[in-house]
Amino acid sequence: NAGVTQTPKFQVLKTGQSMTLQCAQDMNHEYMSWYRQDPGMGLRLIHYSVGAGITDQGEVPNGYNVSRSTTEDFPLRLLSAAPSQTSVYFCASSSHVVGGMDTEAFFGQGTRLTVV
């Protein structure tokens, strides 16, 4: 059981480049989300999805796009990378939307992105 798989693990981009961070889960979870984690700060929600075809913005959505064409996949796209987007990105999934007891969210291992 792979759980939540993120690729790549590491990436270096030049300012202005675009790329897609991949996230896949094999647990048939409806709820998926993307966070970024910066030094000295907690995780901040970028975008989330409560099911296939449905996405919504989190706390820091600017500069990122998402889509949810299947239950399994939730890619995060950086349209034009900026140094401010240097961070560690985590994808998470859970069986229910947040708020239900014991709704454990499973996180991927993270993607460390550096924009130069």
Place this chain on the structure above:
Amino acid sequence: GESVGLHLPTLSVQEGDNSIINCAYSNSASDYFIWYKQESGKGPQFIIDIRSNMDKRQGQRVTVLLNKTVKHLSLQIAATQPGDSAVYFCAENIKTDKLIFGTGTRLQVFP
């Protein structure tokens, strides 16, 4: 605005002692809270959660206490072990599909 913060950025405890990690939240409408553990180079791992209609919830070696009057959340770890060394985050949910995370507390366990 919505915010969750922690009182102590680093907590050092001796192996075998109990640890208490604190968290303050600002939104009285928050109704669900989670504690996560994050080891170096890994994603956060769910520890325990609690709803606002509860004051206390116990798991294996961990207890979460919620004081809604002062908007304070704590995580107690009994008989702290070296494997408990990590960064611990509290997170709150405010009747939405979003989790708001705090900045984290680093727990260091020494022999």
